[in-house]
Structure formats: C-alpha cells, structure tokens
Amino acid sequence: MFLFVVGHTVLSVNGVPVEGRFLQTDGRDVMEMLAMEENFPLDIKFGRPKLTTNEKIMLASMFHSSLISGLKFLVMADSRQTGVDILLKKLYEIYSDFALKNPFYSLDMPIRCDLFDTNLQQAMEQSERSGLSNV
Incomplete structure (x- = not known):
C-alpha cells in the first residue's frame, strides 16, 4: 500500500x-x-519535485519587492492548513540560533551555514508530516 x-x-x-x-x-x-x-x-x-531554474526565478521576482524593508518569513500554505503559526515560530527560532548568533553572519547577506540549512530542511519536513495538516 x-x-x-x-x-x-x-x-x-x-x-x-x-x-x-x-x-x-x-x-x-x-x-x-x-x-x-x-x-x-x-x-x-x-x-516534492525540485523547482526548475525558471520557477525559482519567478518566485524570487514575485517576493523580492516584499523583502526590501527587512527580514520576513514567507510561508505559502492553503488557508485550510493549521499549524502555520507554529512553523513560523520554528523558522524564526532556527534563524535566531544559526544566523543571528553566528559571528560571521551580517544582516542583509545570504545565510551560508550548513547547520541552518539542515535544521530548516528538518523543520519543513516535520511540518509536512505533522504540523501542517488539512482541516
């Protein structure tokens, strides 16, 4: 099955x-x-299938203007999904732990940290399995 x-x-x-x-x-x-x-x-x-280069460019251009004024976390979810607020809190926690506490990270620069990437991926996978569910 x-x-x-x-x-x-x-x-x-x-x-x-x-x-x-x-x-x-x-x-x-x-x-x-x-x-x-x-x-x-x-x-x-x-x-989930990998995004093509064109799809990545399209998404980046769509959200670029909303990111000029500072850091924002965007989660694209169905309005019927629950647990989005928990996911956003977890994303901020990961950002705080692995970017803001990193002495080599400077604001407005890309986050280049393997631990950040790994924890972010784990949080997204966990939210898909349990936290974000259709009502």
Whole structure:
C-alpha cells in the first residue's frame, strides 16, 4: 500500500534517482518496474519535485519587492492548513540560533551555514508530516 500525497512525486527507486518516469542510471520506466512482480520489494522515496531554474526565478521576482524593508518569513500554505503559526515560530527560532548568533553572519547577506540549512530542511519536513495538516 502506498500513501500518495498530492504534489509529491517519486524521487528514487532502490536509491537510484528518478527523472520524470525513468531511472537516471539505465533509463528503465518506473511504472513498468512497479507492474513486474519480480522487482519487489522496492524502496520508493516520495517527495516534492525540485523547482526548475525558471520557477525559482519567478518566485524570487514575485517576493523580492516584499523583502526590501527587512527580514520576513514567507510561508505559502492553503488557508485550510493549521499549524502555520507554529512553523513560523520554528523558522524564526532556527534563524535566531544559526544566523543571528553566528559571528560571521551580517544582516542583509545570504545565510551560508550548513547547520541552518539542515535544521530548516528538518523543520519543513516535520511540518509536512505533522504540523501542517488539512482541516
């Protein structure tokens, strides 16, 4: 039994990255692999698809003007989702711990800290699993 979440895609099968419908190493079709019983058991990793460069540019240009006056955290969520306030508090806590307390970080500069990135990713994954849920 698989749990499919809307907006998620297959990221890898048995540790091999998937691009579109095909494995990156040998080009096999993932759907054909699922149809063949002799391929089981399979380790399938699901997640949100990576943004393309054009999508990143579009999002950056959309929010750039709102970020001129100082630091703001933006969370794009469905209005029916709960726990957004908890996520925002957690994001600020991570920012405080790994950026503001870092003597090498200066305001208005990109945050270049592996611990910040790791904790931010963990907070987002945790909120997807538990905190942000549809009502």
